[in-house]
Amino acid sequence: MPANPTLPASGIVAGTTTGHITDSHTVHGIINDIYKATVPTAETGNFTLAQADSGEVIRVNSASAVVVTAPTLEVGTSVEIVRMGAGAVTISASGTTLRFPSGQAASCRAQYSSISLLWLTTTEVLVAGDLT
Numbered sequence: 001m002p003a004n005p006t007l008p009a010s011g012i013v014a015g016t017t018t019g020h021i022t023d024s025h026t027v028h029g030i031i032n033d034i035y036k037a038t039v040p041t042a043e044t045g046n047f048t049l050a051q052a053d054s055g056e057v058i059r060v061n062s063a064s065a066v067v068v069t070a071p072t073l074e075v076g077t078s079v080e081i082v083r084m085g086a087g088a089v090t091i092s093a094s095g096t097t098l099r100f101p102s103g104q105a106a107s108c109r110a111q112y113s114s115i116s117l118l119w120l121t122t123t124e125v126l127v128a129g130d131l132t
Contacts, residue, residue: 042084043068048094049117053079060108062087069094070117070125077119083108091117091127100127107132 042061048069049058054077060066061084068081071094083089091098091106098106099120106127108115115129 049073049079051077053077056080057082057114059084060087060089061085065090067092070096070098072096072122073119075119075121077117079117080114081108081117082114083111086111091115091125093125096123096125098125098127100131104131 038055039057039059042059043066044060044062046067046069048071050071051073054073057080058068059082060068063086065088067090069092081089081091089108096119100106106115109130109132113130115127115131118126118128120126
């Protein structure tokens with residue numbers, strides 16, 4: 001079997017292999033880092049999502065109700081909202097249409113529940129998860 005390829009400074013893989021690369025400083029490690037979500041400081045009041053929030057897990061920690069506004073964002077944008085506090089967390093549309101199952105609301109059901117938002121188009125947002 002040939003030697004494992006390396007990633008030169010130019011970023012082009014040199015060599016061939018029949019296995020997979022497992023060193024954390026090579027392709028496998030880079031791909032794993034791409035899929036890690038960031039978990040910023042918890043929100044405590046109403047806020048509007050932004051393109052920079054894509055791929056993030058946003059914790060909402062408030063004893064009072066919080067409204068998270070979903071504006072028009074790029075197709076494929078995804079955000080996870082986690083209700084950490086006792087206050088209700090509700091998603092509100094701004095220039096968008098929220099899509100969620102009939103009979104449910106675009107709100108986290110209980111403390112420690114989470115919901116995901118996925119922009120199917122710039123104006124159509126799928127809301128899924130532990131909804132009320």
